[in-house]
Amino acid sequence: MSVVPADVLPGGALAVGETAPEPAGLGPRARLWPSLAAVYRAQLSRARVARIPLLFVATFQSVGIMILMRGVVDGGGEAQAVVAGSSVLVVAFVALNLLAQYFGQLRASGGLDHYATLPVPPAAVVLGAAGAYASFTVPGTVVTAVFGCVLFGLPLAHLWVLAAVIPLAGAALAGLGAALGLLAPRPETATLLGQLGMSAALLLGVLPAERMPEAVRLARDLLPSTYGVEAFARTFGPHPDWARVLGDLAVCGGVGVISLAVATWAYRRAAVR
Amino acid sequence: MCAVRGLTKTYPAARGRRGVPATPEIRATDDVRLDIRRGEIFGLLGPNGAGKSTLVRQLTGLMRPDRGSVEILGHDVVRHPERASRILAYLGQESTALDELTVSLAAETTGRLRGLDVRRARAERDAVLEELGLTPIAGRPLKKLSGGQRRLACFAAALVGERPLLVLDEPTTGMDPVARRAVWSAVDRRRAERGTTVLLVTHNVIEAETVLDRVAVLDRGRVIACDTPTGLKEQVAGEVRVELVWREAAPLHVPEVAALRDRVVESGRRWTLRLAPEEARTVVATVTGGAAFAALDDFTLATPSLEDVYLALGGAARQGLVKA
Ligand SMILES: Nc1ncnc2c1ncn2[C@@H]1O[C@H](COP(=O)(O)OP(=O)(O)OP(=O)(O)O)[C@@H](O)[C@H]1O
Ligand SMILES: [Mg+2]
Numbered sequence: 001m002s003v004v005p006a007d008v009l010p011g012g013a014l015a016v017g018e019t020a021p022e023p024a025g026l027g028p029r030a031r032l033w034p035s036l037a038a039v040y041r042a043q044l045s046r047a048r049v050a051r052i053p054l055l056f057v058a059t060f061q062s063v064g065i066m067i068l069m070r071g072v073v074d075g076g077g078e079a080q081a082v083v084a085g086s087s088v089l090v091v092a093f094v095a096l097n098l099l100a101q102y103f104g105q106l107r108a109s110g111g112l113d114h115y116a117t118l119p120v121p122p123a124a125v126v127l128g129a130a131g132a133y134a135s136f137t138v139p140g141t142v143v144t145a146v147f148g149c150v151l152f153g154l155p156l157a158h159l160w161v162l163a164a165v166i167p168l169a170g171a172a173l174a175g176l177g178a179a180l181g182l183l184a185p186r187p188e189t190a191t192l193l194g195q196l197g198m199s200a201a202l203l204l205g206v207l208p209a210e211r212m213p214e215a216v217r218l219a220r221d222l223l224p225s226t227y228g229v230e231a232f233a234r235t236f237g238p239h240p241d242w243a244r245v246l247g248d249l250a251v252c253g254g255v256g257v258i259s260l261a262v263a264t265w266a267y268r269r270a271a272v273r
Numbered sequence: 274m275c276a277v278r279g280l281t282k283t284y285p286a287a288r289g290r291r292g293v294p295a296t297p298e299i300r301a302t303d304d305v306r307l308d309i310r311r312g313e314i315f316g317l318l319g320p321n322g323a324g325k326s327t328l329v330r331q332l333t334g335l336m337r338p339d340r341g342s343v344e345i346l347g348h349d350v351v352r353h354p355e356r357a358s359r360i361l362a363y364l365g366q367e368s369t370a371l372d373e374l375t376v377s378l379a380a381e382t383t384g385r386l387r388g389l390d391v392r393r394a395r396a397e398r399d400a401v402l403e404e405l406g407l408t409p410i411a412g413r414p415l416k417k418l419s420g421g422q423r424r425l426a427c428f429a430a431a432l433v434g435e436r437p438l439l440v441l442d443e444p445t446t447g448m449d450p451v452a453r454r455a456v457w458s459a460v461d462r463r464r465a466e467r468g469t470t471v472l473l474v475t476h477n478v479i480e481a482e483t484v485l486d487r488v489a490v491l492d493r494g495r496v497i498a499c500d501t502p503t504g505l506k507e508q509v510a511g512e513v514r515v516e517l518v519w520r521e522a523a524p525l526h527v528p529e530v531a532a533l534r535d536r537v538v539e540s541g542r543r544w545t546l547r548l549a550p551e552e553a554r555t556v557v558a559t560v561t562g563g564a565a566f567a568a569l570d571d572f573t574l575a576t577p578s579l580e581d582v583y584l585a586l587g588g589a590a591r592q593g594l595v596k597a
Contacts, residue, residue: 026348026359027436028388038385046373049414111369117333118386119358272337272354 030120039120039128047136051098058093059140062086065206066148075152077233078208083148084233085206087162088169088225090140092201095170096177097194099133103181104190107270116271126178126263133177134170141166149236158235161245168252169228173201175259176224182266205229224255274470275309275332275438280341282327301327302338303494311437312464314471318481318583319491325474326366328491329440332472333363345438361438362387364431368415368423376418376426377402377411380433387434397433404462405429405455420447428456435467442474457484478580488579490586497586502579509577509585513553516573517544517560524568529559538584542570547581 030038069082106112115125141162149156177194184190204212204220212220220226231248234240282302289295301324309315317325330336332343334354343350350357371379380401384394402408407422407429415423428444439460445453463469475481481488482502489499498505517523519542525531533556537544548556553574560569 026356027434029359030386030388034390035386038382042374042378042382045375045378049373106369109369110365110367113330113335113363113365113367114370114383115386116335117358117361117363117365118383119355119388120386124386272335 027119030118030124032121032124035120035124036128036131039125040132043129043132044135047132051094051136054098055090055094055136055140058090058137059143061093062089062140062144063147065089065202066144066151069206070151073208078210079152080154080233080236081208081229082206083145083152083154083236084229085202086148087141087145087232088165088205088229089198089202090144091134091137091166091169091228092173092198092205092225094137094140095130095133095174096180096201097198099129099174099177100181100184100194100197101187101191102129102133103178104184104187104194105181107182107190108187112267112271122267122271123260123264126175126267127260130171130174130178130260130263134167134174137170138166145232154236158240161232161235164249165228165232165252168249168256169225171256172224172228172252172259173197175256175261175263178263179259179266182263182270201225224252224259227252227255274311274346275307275472276342276344277305277307277332278342280305280328280331280338280343282331282336282338284327300494302331305341305494305496307489307496307499309470309472311470312468313486314460314464314473314484316473316475316481316485316488317491318475318478318488318579320476320583323476323491324494325476325491326442327494329363329442329472329474333357333361333440335363359388360436361440362431362434362436364428364439364441364444366442368427371427371430372416372423373414375412375414376407376429379415379426380430383430384433387436389434394433397435398429401429401432401459404459406451421449421452424448425452425455428459432459432463435463435469437468438470438472439463440472443476444473445475445477445480453480460484478578478583482579490583492586498582505579505582506577509547509581511549512547512577512581513550514573514575514577514581515546515548515553515556516571516575517546517569518542518571519544519568520570521568524565527559527563527565529556530565547577547585 066082066086073079073082145159145162146156148154149159176197180193180197181190184193200223204216204223205225209217209220227248231245231252234245234248280302281300281304284299284301286298287296305328317328319325327336331338332345332350334350334357337354338351345357345360348356348360374382377398380398381394384397385391389397402411405425405428407426410418410422415426418426424444424447431439431441445456448456460471464471473485485502487499487501488505489496521542523530523544525534533546537546546556557572557574559565560572
């Protein structure tokens with residue numbers, strides 16, 4: 001069916017045993033921001049189609065935990081911690097757990113080849129996916145936070161801080177999730193690690209820290225989502241200490257940068273085998 | 274435009290674990306040498322597990338070879354694997370990265386990641402979807418399409434954002450004749466207009482004969498022949514393939530039939546023989562007359578195909594094949 005003989009082609013056919021030609025002009029490289037935007041858009045559309053039921057699950061889980069905890073905590077600081085922890089748990093469910101699963105499966109099924117054979121910066125793939133998963137958590141997190149405030153009688157005035165908490169905690173957790181998914185030797189392991197990470201966020205983030213043994217508190221300090229939870233919890237007080245809120249958010253952002261950098265490195269490693 | 278020298282890749286042995294048997298190491302690419310010329314449709318033909326995908330994954334920078342060199346348009350792809358993505362478009366055997374996107378978004382996103390701006394990416398997306406007849410299903414997610422439609426959508430994504438080399442790993446699996454024709458005419462158009470080169474992986478012999486300019490036959494990681502389809506067939510020219518289908522079993526009580534037995538490839542009721550023309554005539558005369566005829570269901574005589582070449586070269590020690 002190939003009707004065009006090779007030697008009538010534009011540019012002239014090269015003789016057999018052609019001598020090494022000058023290196024030809026390479027196609028363009030995709031720049032970071034446009035390709036990040038393209039990946040983000042594609043991932044968000046995927047998430048919309050396939051993940052909405054899971055977002056409901058995440059939200060119901062957090063709402064359920066708050067209802068359970070109502071009988072346990074005695075208002076005040078503990079209630080603030082429970083509401084903040086449950087809200088950030090939605091982020092952990094999607095950004096850490098689901099993203100770890102996604103990258104684990106993509107890697108195992110050879111889906112990374114698609115991105116690896118496009119001239120796209122690794123950071124664009126990782127950040128685009130992480131960003132999409134983090135934005136996808138917004139409605140669930142907001143619903144959980146509002147419900148929690150009403151349930152425990154906390155003020156709604158400073159909920160705007162979620163606009164900083166979600167992206168920063170989202171970056172930290174999504175980076176962690178992506179790295180786990182890309183580094184896990186098998187997709188089952190990636191799923192398991194994602195689940196474990198989420199359980200950790202649940203236990204360490206939602207349960208009041210004061211009641212925990214020392215070792216667990218140390219683990220809590222190591223979990224990136226903790227600082228998002230703390231920053232959020234502080235804003236419920238009558239006179240929030242904004243400097244410490246900012247400090248916690250800064251730690252969260254710093255961990256986010258590190259974990260996304262690790263995820264990008266993991267992507268590079270996974271893409272070329 | 275693409276020169277491969279001494280390319281070798283061995284998958285390491287895997288130790289057995291509980292429930293997972295150990296696998297020995299596999300030399301999937303074994304000292305491969307290839308030269309692909311500009312504007313050529315070059316094929317890699319071989320059975321399952323011959324090492325076709327492993328070979329193209331090394332040419333696309335996805336896998337680092339143990340040894341050897343790959344040069345595409347003057348670029349050393351082994352040393353600079355990231356350059357491959359700016360020279361070639363790759364259609365792999367898997368589509369998982371695109372599965373949950375719509376056909377249209379898959380094509381557009383791929384174009385943008387190939388460095389096109391939004392406007393160009395959309396224009397090229399529309400043109401390619403139209404060219405391949407995908408416009409009516411542009412809004413549907415790939416996962417919800419049939420296997421052939423999905424494959425065609427992935428092919429569309431590979432075409433958005435022009436590249437001088439297309440590397441296609443079994444692009445037409447699962448496609449109906451209409452879709453296949455759309456693929457081959459899209460390939461031919463790019464070749465005629467822009468001199469696009471195509472490296473095609475296939476194990477479809479008929480496709481190989483009709484679309485390829487040259488073909489390398491791969492077997493257990495080695496290139497065992499490389500020529501035009503016609504040139505390869507000349508290696509078994511002077512032979513005729515005779516196929517005999519018996520009603521129930523071969524009439525081995527007929528001495529002429531019994532004498533053929535050690536030269537046939539048997540599969541059930543079907544006997545395949547490769548013979549010189551005069552010999553073939555004698556065999557046909559024998560089985561269509563006399564005692565053997567009652568047991569005969571059907572017979573065909575055909576000139577050799579690439580499949581015969583493959584079998585002849587495969588070294589599978591089948592008798593009565595190539596004399597050379
Ligand atoms: N990741 C891997 N690890 C170990 N062995 C592998 C791996 N991938 C492929 N192989 C082995 O390498 C050999 C070549 O595989 P390859 O996938 O290249 O074959 P192929 O010619 O593309 O086959 P097909 O026509 O089925 O696509 C096979 O024996 C296969 O079992
Ligand atoms: Mg293959």
